[in-house]
Amino acid sequence: MDTMRINMESGQPTHLECSAQINLGSFYTPLWLVQIAFRMLIWHVNPKDYLLLDSACGYGSFLTLPGFQAYIGMDQDLQALQRAAELCQQPNLSLLHKNALHSVSRVHFNIPNSSKLIIMGNPPYNDRTSRVRAHLKDKSPLEVDTSLKARDIGISFLRSFALLEPDYICVLHPLSYLIKRANLQALKNFALHYRLLDALVVSSQIFCPKSLSYFPIIVALYKRDAQGMDYSYIARFCFKTLENKCFTLEQWDFISTYVDKYPNQQRVDSKVALFYTLRDINALARSKTFLDRQSPHAIYVPAEKYSLYCYIDVFKTQIPHIPYYLRNCDIFLDFAQFQNLEEQFIHASQSKQISPQIARYFRDLLGVHYL
């Protein structure tokens, strides 16, 4: 039991090899973070009338939370469930060895239709199409209900929660599910029927201290709500971070308003340069900028947009000054200030020399977020 307690605190399972940990998305939640989620929940709701479900419970850290009427834990990993059974001493606890993305329904998961339900946990996320650590990813994943199929298993989990119609959902997941329009759209029934009530952004470093780049994870509380949430709701939402910072998406202007982010070779014929496909800030940190050769990933840069692509090239040099919680955002800018410094950005990109004025521009752009 002692060894297990130590491993719960470090957040890592002991019974899995590295590749199995990545395939199952088994990055367990340290107890202090489980407590943060619990405090967020009980600020808004009294758990005593509710059944708690964690459908990807691992060693069961969320099932140890006090005060719920009954508890259901589920995992496809039998060894993890056996440890959860040793660790969780709740009187009304049932543990089910199931694939939480298959035949999703209250009946199949032993949840009475009459029960008021809260889902808590840290569902796995694993973008199967991403190239990061692709060699370790399982090419033949578990069966997933058709309506839940998505490129990221975490998005499938959020959709599965909505099917069970809980009153509240309090879970950890990548912030990118909300702040990237395509992801928010991919949440489908979840975004249509749930609304973000409260949130805290923390770093993925908590789960993967050895990773080369960190990204934001949100501890998010959602309430069932007929209005759901759309991108403008998320853009206005004030995201607090563990470091006591706060940001909204609408406070920035993004480069996607001004330039093409994806190959545009069908539409643009006269070009002065080639630029690599743009995604978010973390992707820019890993990718090339200007290309010296034609490629299917190339964006054609027309003369009138050249200075903006120089801006992106210079922005890349400033990424070390940007905190993890903004790293899944698009490249942002202050367009009026950029116009004042346009020639300097071209020069900085070509000479690889950052002038004091450009350094100052980035300090002002990031304000309290500048590292």
Ligand SMILES: C[S@@+](CC[C@H](N)C(=O)[O-])C[C@H]1O[C@@H](n2cnc3c(N)ncnc32)[C@H](O)[C@@H]1O
């Ligand atoms: C990030 S861990 C979270 C564990 C625990 N809730 C915690 O926060 O410490 C994700 C868990 O999801 C489980 N899992 C992955 N795919 C699953 C599936 N399709 N059905 C059920 N459990 C699954 C993994 O075995 C792993 O235990």
